[in-house]
Amino acid sequence: MSNLTVTERNGILVVDSRLVAIELGIEHHTLLKTIDKYSARLEAKSPLRFEVDVVKRPQGGGSHTRYAWLDERQSTLLMTYSRNTQQVLNCKDALVDAFVKAKQLIPAQSQEIERLKLELQVAQAQATAAQSQERLMQVSSAIVTMHGAGMLGLILGKPEAIVEQPPIVVEKNILVDRSGRPVRTYEGLSKTKLARRYGMKKPQELVNWLQSMGKDHFIQPAMTAAPCQFVPFEYVPELDRLWAARQGSRQRILGE
Incomplete structure (x- = not known):
């Protein structure tokens, strides 16, 4: 042979x-x-x-x-x-x-x-499309949270969409000293409400996110009838912008 x-x-x-x-x-x-x-x-x-x-x-x-x-x-x-x-x-x-x-x-x-090369290219394209779809969903969710569903409709090419700014619930509290005497009032959002605003499960996740960007000074101590922490209202637009821009460490929040 x-x-x-x-x-x-x-x-x-x-x-x-x-x-x-x-x-x-x-x-x-x-x-x-x-x-x-x-x-x-x-x-x-x-x-x-x-x-x-x-x-x-x-x-x-x-x-x-x-x-x-x-x-x-x-x-x-x-x-x-x-x-x-x-x-x-x-x-x-x-x-x-x-x-x-x-x-x-x-x-x-x-x-x-x-043929195998072509199948690999198709699989890679599908994986890329899936990742892009996931990012689109996350960004869309952030846009709806920050600017409402109407703004998302305009971005997606729906001119008939009605843009309505989602209301921001502002907390107004009276600051008191340890004796319970009124000192001043403040307006802002509590850690709990901000965490819910961004789809977080716990207020600590908000603290972790702010710390990852060096913005933890946004949270300020205050005293009401009981001790609390809050973020002044003037910081909220910046937080909205940072969240929509996917800034900071968000792995423990969205599993990205």
């Missing part, structure tokens, strides 16, 4: 000259001498492609073997420079069969590779 194997290199079907020498039953260096002798004829249509293989010895060092990658024309032409012994004829037959088989198999493999 023949050991000749045709492979594809740089889009060209070729066979290793060492395998051809084995098939001919001669030493490889003898075949190389023939290749070098007739190199001009062999290269009439395409250049010879030589490589060097290094075989390491167990005791150290190694030997260098020069070999050639022969295309179909070169390998067939090389046979004509040998006498038509039975072994040479068998090698010719084996070469023809190997190249015929490679022409049938390798294009099919190439088509399968291209």
Whole structure:
């Protein structure tokens, strides 16, 4: 059974000259001498492609073997420079069969590779689209929270949308001292209401978000009938802007 194997290199079907020498039953260096002798004829249509293989010895060092990658024309032409012994004829037959088989198999493999590449591109495009859809939903939710559903409709190209600024519930409280005496009033939003405004589960998530941006000074201590913390109303528009712009660390909030 023949050991000749045709492979594809740089889009060209070729066979290793060492395998051809084995098939001919001669030493490889003898075949190389023939290749070098007739190199001009062999290269009439395409250049010879030589490589060097290094075989390491167990005791150290190694030997260098020069070999050639022969295309179909070169390998067939090389046979004509040998006498038509039975072994040479068998090698010719084996070469023809190997190249015929490679022409049938390798294009099919190439088509399968291209099909798999196309499937990968489609999968990557679908994953990108899914990520974009998720971001769109998050941004849309933020726009609705900050500016109302009408503004989202306008952004999405619906001119009939009615833009209504969502109401902001302002807390007005009387600041008292520890004795319960009124000191002043303040207007703002409590941590709880702001956390709900941004879809957070706990007020601490609001604190974590502000700390990630160095904005935790927005939260100010106050005393009502009981101690509390609040964010002055003048800071709320900036927080709305930061939230809509996806600023700060939000991983623990939305799982982004």
